[in-house]
Amino acid sequence: MLKFPIYLDHNATTPCDPRVLEAMLPYFTEKFGNAASRTHFFGWEAAEAVTIAREQVAALIGAEPAEIVFTSGSTEGDNLAIKGVFDRYATKGNHIITVCTEHNAVLDTCRHIEKEGGEVDWLPVNSQGLISPDELESAIKPSTVLISIMLANNEIGVIQPVQEISRIARAREVLFFTDATQAIGKIPVNVQDDGIDLMAFSAHKIYGPKGIGALYVRRKNPRVKLTAQIDGGGHERGMRSGTLNVPAIVGFGKACEIAMLEMETESKRIAGLRDRLEGALIRLEETYVNGSRKHRLPNTSNLSFKYVESESLLMGVSRELALSSGSACTSASMEPSHVLKALGLPDDLAYSSLRFGLGRTTTEEEVDHAISLVAKTVARLREENPLWEQFKQGTVPN
Numbered sequence: 431m432l433k434f435p436i437y438l439d440h441n442a443t444t445p446c447d448p449r450v451l452e453a454m455l456p457y458f459t460e461k462f463g464n465a466a467s468r469t470h471f472f473g474w475e476a477a478e479a480v481t482i483a484r485e486q487v488a489a490l491i492g493a494e495p496a497e498i499v500f501t502s503g504s505t506e507g508d509n510l511a512i513k514g515v516f517d518r519y520a521t522k523g524n525h526i527i528t529v530c531t532e533h534n535a536v537l538d539t540c541r542h543i544e545k546e547g548g549e550v551d552w553l554p555v556n557s558q559g560l561i562s563p564d565e566l567e568s569a570i571k572p573s574t575v576l577i578s579i580m581l582a583n584n585e586i587g588v589i590q591p592v593q594e595i596s597r598i599a600r601a602r603e604v605l606f607f608t609d610a611t612q613a614i615g616k617i618p619v620n621v622q623d624d625g626i627d628l629m630a631f632s633a634h635k636i637y638g639p640k641g642i643g644a645l646y647v648r649r650k651n652p653r654v655k656l657t658a659q660i661d662g663g664g665h666e667r668g669m670r671s672g673t674l675n676v677p678a679i680v681g682f683g684k685a686c687e688i689a690m691l692e693m694e695t696e697s698k699r700i701a702g703l704r705d706r707l708e709g710a711l712i713r714l715e716e717t718y719v720n721g722s723r724k725h726r727l728p729n730t731s732n733l734s735f736k737y738v739e740s741e742s743l744l745m746g747v748s749r750e751l752a753l754s755s756g757s758a759c760t761s762a763s764m765e766p767s768h769v770l771k772a773l774g775l776p777d778d779l780a781y782s783s784l785r786f787g788l789g790r791t792t793t794e795e796e797v798d799h800a801i802s803l804v805a806k807t808v809a810r811l812r813e814e815n816p817l818w819e820q821f822k823q824g825t826v827p828n
C-alpha cells in the first residue's frame with residue numbers, strides 16, 4: 431500500500447529512525463541532567479550518556495572520542511572549521527582554497543572570510559562535478575591555511591577524490607577540512623584512511639534529530655587548533671561553549687551506531703532502487719544525468735528533463751511526490767543551481783533539473799510510482815511547450 435506523498439528528498443533531511451527516538455526519550459524527562467553538573471547523580475547520568483554517544487559518533491568515522499566537538503549541525507560545523515582555522519592560524523597566512531560547488535554554508539562562510547581580509551580561491555569543477563587535483567596543487571601558496579572541499583555534493587551526489595586531496599594537503603602542510611554531511615552513513619568515511627583534519631556532519635541527514643551535529647578536529651599528526659566562535663563555559667574542550675543538548679546527542683549517537691551496522695546492506699539496496707529509477711527515467715527523450723555516475727553517492731540522482739521547467743514539474747507531481755530541484759536552501763529563489771552552472775550546464779538544462787534523494791524507507795513500489803508519475807508529467811508539460819513541438823519537428827533553434 432502506497433502512502434502519499436512519497437518522500438524522495440533525503441538529501442534535504444531524513445525522518446528520525448524510531449530506534450533513535452526511543453533512545454532519546456528518557457533524556458527529556460527523567461534523565462534531564464546537565465552533562466556539566468559534576469556534583470550530583472543527574473549530571474553524572476547525562477555525562478555518561480554523552481560519553482557513550484561521543485564514542486558511537488567517533489567510531490563511525492574512525493576517530494577518537496576526544497576529537498568530536500558537538501555542534502548544532504553542519505552549518506555550524508562549517509563555520510567553526512573555516513572561521514576557527516582562519517582566526518587561529520592568522521600568523522601563518524590568510525589564504526583558503528575551496529570549490530564552486532560547495533554547500534552555501536561553506537560558500538557564505540568563505541565570502542565572510544573575504545570581507546574579513548582573507549583571500550579565497552574557488553576551484554572550478556569539470557563537467558562531471560569533480561575537481562582537478564593538479565589545479566588544487568597549483569592553487570596552494572605559502573599563505574594557504576586551509577583547503578575546504580566537500581566529500582559528497584548535496585545536489586548531484588558527486589564524491590570528490592578525498593584521498594588524493596589529503597595527500598596533496600599533507601605534502602604541503604596545509605589543513606584539510608571536508609563537509610561530509612552527505613557522505614556519512616551512505617559510504618564508508620574514515621578520517622585516518624582519508625587523511626582528513628577537520629570534518630563536519632549532521633544528525634538529521636542520517637536519521638537522527640535536527641539541530642545536532644559534530645565537527646571532527648584532529649588531535650595528532652597534526653594537532654589542529656581552532657579559535658572558538660561561541661565563547662562561554664568552555665564546553666567541548668573550549669571549542670564550542672553552551673550546555674550540551676543531551677537528548678539530541680544521544681539520538682545522534684544511536685543514529686551513528688545504526689549507520690555503522692546497516693550502511694553496507696542499506697546502501698546496496700538503495701543504489702539498486704536509484705539505478706532502477708534513473709535507468710527508467712533516462713529512457714525518456716532529452717533526459718540527462720547531471721554529474722559523474724561513477725563517483726557518486728548510492729542514493730542520489732540528479733536529472734535534467736529538457737523542455738520542462740523544474741518548478742512546473744515539481745508542482746505537477748507535488749501531491750504525490752516530495753522532491754526538489756536541488757538544494758533546499760536555494761530552491762525558494764529562482765536562480766539556477768550554482769552547482770549545475772559550475773558543471774557548465776546551459777540555463778535551460780539547469781532550470782529543468784530534479785534531484786531524487788532515496789533513503790532508508792524508500793521501497794520499490796514507491797520508485798515505480800515515481801517513475802510513472804514523473805514520466806507522465808514530463809510528457810504533459812512538454813505537450814504544452816511550443817519549443818518541444820519545434821524540437822520534434824526538427825526546427826528548434828539550437
Ligand SMILES: *Cc1c(COP(=O)(O)O)cnc(C)c1O
Pocket residue numbers: 441442502503504505506533535580582583584609610611612631632633635643
Ligand atoms: C544539509 C547540509 C548542510 C547543512 O547542515 P545542517 O545540519 O542542516 O546545518 C551542510 N552541508 C551539506 C553538504 C549539507 O547537505
